[in-house]
Amino acid sequence: MHQILNFVDGRFVTPIEGRFLDNYGPRDGTVIGQLPDSSAADIDAAVKAARRAFPAWEGLTRGERARYLYRIADLIESRLEVFAEAESLDQGKPIHLARSVDIPRAIENFRFFAGAVLHQEEKAFQTSANVINYSRRQAVGVAGLISPWNLPLYLLTWKVAPALATGNTVVAKPSELTSFTASLLAEVIAEAGLPEGVCNFVYGLGSKAGDALVAHPDVPLISFTGGTETAAAIGKRAAPLYKKLSLELGGKNPALIFADCDFETALAATVRSSFTNQGEICLCTSRIFVEESLFERFKGAFVAAVKTLRVGDPRHEDSFMGALVSAAHREKVNGFVTRAREEGLALLCGGGVPELPSELKGGYYYNPTVLLAPDTNSEIMQQEVFGPVVTLTPFRDYDDAITKANSTRYGLAATIWTQNLDTAHRAAADVDAGLVWVNTWMLRDLRTPFGGMKDSGVGREGGNYSLDYYTEEKNICLQLSKPNS
Numbered sequence: 001m002h003q004i005l006n007f008v009d010g011r012f013v014t015p016i017e018g019r020f021l022d023n024y025g026p027r028d029g030t031v032i033g034q035l036p037d038s039s040a041a042d043i044d045a046a047v048k049a050a051r052r053a054f055p056a057w058e059g060l061t062r063g064e065r066a067r068y069l070y071r072i073a074d075l076i077e078s079r080l081e082v083f084a085e086a087e088s089l090d091q092g093k094p095i096h097l098a099r100s101v102d103i104p105r106a107i108e109n110f111r112f113f114a115g116a117v118l119h120q121e122e123k124a125f126q127t128s129a130n131v132i133n134y135s136r137r138q139a140v141g142v143a144g145l146i147s148p149w150n151l152p153l154y155l156l157t158w159k160v161a162p163a164l165a166t167g168n169t170v171v172a173k174p175s176e177l178t179s180f181t182a183s184l185l186a187e188v189i190a191e192a193g194l195p196e197g198v199c200n201f202v203y204g205l206g207s208k209a210g211d212a213l214v215a216h217p218d219v220p221l222i223s224f225t226g227g228t229e230t231a232a233a234i235g236k237r238a239a240p241l242y243k244k245l246s247l248e249l250g251g252k253n254p255a256l257i258f259a260d261c262d263f264e265t266a267l268a269a270t271v272r273s274s275f276t277n278q279g280e281i282c283l284c285t286s287r288i289f290v291e292e293s294l295f296e297r298f299k300g301a302f303v304a305a306v307k308t309l310r311v312g313d314p315r316h317e318d319s320f321m322g323a324l325v326s327a328a329h330r331e332k333v334n335g336f337v338t339r340a341r342e343e344g345l346a347l348l349c350g351g352g353v354p355e356l357p358s359e360l361k362g363g364y365y366y367n368p369t370v371l372l373a374p375d376t377n378s379e380i381m382q383q384e385v386f387g388p389v390v391t392l393t394p395f396r397d398y399d400d401a402i403t404k405a406n407s408t409r410y411g412l413a414a415t416i417w418t419q420n421l422d423t424a425h426r427a428a429a430d431v432d433a434g435l436v437w438v439n440t441w442m443l444r445d446l447r448t449p450f451g452g453m454k455d456s457g458v459g460r461e462g463g464n465y466s467l468d469y470y471t472e473e474k475n476i477c478l479q480l481s482k483p484n485s
């Protein structure tokens with residue numbers, strides 16, 4: 001049992017009202033620990049601490065702040081296995097994925113943003129011989145960071161690292177479903193000697209602790225990753241307070257598979273892009289569109305490949321998929337599949353719960369599921385499932401492919417599979433997505449703009465986009481008394 005405590009002003013503390021929530025392990029559905037059910041009072045204490053710490057933290061040189069970030073990265077790396085085990089236990093993902101993707105990326109987030117601030121360039125504009133404009137970037141203040149459950153440490157550190165590197169202090173509210181690795185990060189931060197109050201963690205429900213953070217008048221910036229509906233509620237709270245808002249939201253990501261693609265590469269990558277992390281990555285493919293002439297071949301090979309995917313104990317190295325994050329989420333996923341079948345979509349494979357050994361019976365497993373969707377009207381073609389469920393749909397020609405791909409309110413990510421350079425460029429431009437991968441998937445360069453179009457988000461993070469977001473840019477116009485000679 002792992003008891004999580006809030007981390008406020010450099011100390012591990014019980015929530016002020018003394019309430020805790022049970023934390024269920026997706027592997028077998030048992031209680032694996034407890035986390036604070038924090039209230040507005042806990043958020044307020046953390047914000048006060050972060051405000052006190054702000055002037056001194058902002059006053060450090062960027063080199064001094066970067067050294068703390070490098071130290072945090074080194075400490076996480078030195079206990080990578082402990083972090084990976086916690087992430088897998090808490091989230092349900094296979095341990096090998098946590099070990100090879102989640103935790104290394106969290107380490108990289110700290111190293112990347114430490115390096116980024118060290119190499120950041122600033123702008124100056126020579127207006128005339130004796131006038132210069134230059135811009136100065138300064139930290140915003142207390143950054144409120146709210147993160148989801150699918151890539152818990154990976155996405156939390158994607159916010160914490162740039163916020164700290166640029167001189168903000170932090171109050172973070174991780175997902176109530178997956179707070180375990182955040183609590184290990186708090187231990188690392190304490191050990192790295194970060195000054196008290198610079199980085200605070202307050203755990204609990206979104207509707208309570210999360211809402212209090214968004215509504216707090218002394219938190220001028222909210223960076224949120226989560227669901228599109230939650231973002232609407234956050235926007236309503238934050239807009240009248242004129243907060244800086246970054247919103248990374250849901251998706252309904254299409255894969256466009258043209259007949260001239262490299263078939264084997266497209267097939268293998270689309271299996272991966274659909275079901276990695278149980279389909280619980282915002283960038284996972286959820287709608288697969290295949291050119292008519294290739295459709296039957298692709299469908300046969302795809303379904304055959306999906307049937308071989310091993311769903312099982314997240315602790316086992318050979319499990320491709322572990323368990324979904326919660327009982328409620330599995331209910332939600334299954335509800336989508338049930339209603340899709342009632343709407344007349346054919347189930348090509350999956351649906352329902354796999355046969356597993358008795359010690360895993362209480363876990364939240366779900367079979368990788370493929371449905372045949374003749375058009376884009378059904379609920380499952382419009383709503384985000386965020387689980388191991390994809391649809392297969394044929395398209396006639398280029399225009400039909402783009403129309404179908406763009407037929408949802410979302411615009412996060414898309415993959416395009418073709419060997420024709422013209423088709424690749426055209427489709428990349430025409431598809432509604434903030435992130436387009438051509439002949440690959442989830443290949444990331446942390447300098448690039450990351451974010452969604454339409455209802456998938458507002459703003460971009462990554463590289464200089466994050467450095468910009470976590471700072472206020474001030475223009476200073478300076479006139480010299482005498483022109484330069």
Ligand code: NAD
Nearest residue numbers: 147148149174175206210211226227230248249250251282
């Ligand atoms: P969620 O919106 O339910 O919760 C996300 C976070 O917001 C949690 O910490 C939660 O406690 C908090 N929260 C909930 N209600 C709140 C409120 N009223 N005020 C303040 N905070 C509140 O999302 P989730 O179920 O944790 O995550 C899944 C969603 O996240 C999916 O839609 C997925 O696509 C999206 N996601 C997007 C990205 C991206 O980069 N675009 C990445 C990962 C996940």
